[in-house]
Amino acid sequence: MIPQGQSSSLERLHNVEQRIVRVVELSGAVMEELGNSQGPRAEAVAAHCREFMLYMKEIQTTLREEIKSACEYRPFEKCDYSARIANEICCKKLEYVIEKMDAMQLNMEQSSNGV
Numbered sequence: 001m002i003p004q005g006q007s008s009s010l011e012r013l014h015n016v017e018q019r020i021v022r023v024v025e026l027s028g029a030v031m032e033e034l035g036n037s038q039g040p041r042a043e044a045v046a047a048h049c050r051e052f053m054l055y056m057k058e059i060q061t062t063l064r065e066e067i068k069s070a071c072e073y074r075p076f077e078k079c080d081y082s083a084r085i086a087n088e089i090c091c092k093k094l095e096y097v098i099e100k101m102d103a104m105q106l107n108m109e110q111s112s113n114g115v
Helices: 009-034 042-071 081-114
Strands: none
Touching: 009 042
16 A cells, blocks of 8 residues: 555545456456356455455555545645735835836936936
């Protein structure tokens, strides 16, 4: 199983999806063994069942962790609204300062031309 900190939620859910596909394949393999004309091989059925149960446990654990994580989600916990507003205010202030400096430069040019 992949450690929680090393993959995103989507990657973990993708891995669950792959495990589910493998579980269905194992179920099919057991059904083939049970339908074998010579009779099922007990060791093959047992191996498939062990692997099936291992994957089911991993699926259950991962889904439980993902559900728990989703329930703990707080949409405004990492809100950057105040930072964005502060940034926009700074930009407006800079635009105002540039406008005033341009006006001052224009006044200086006009007064130097008039002298």
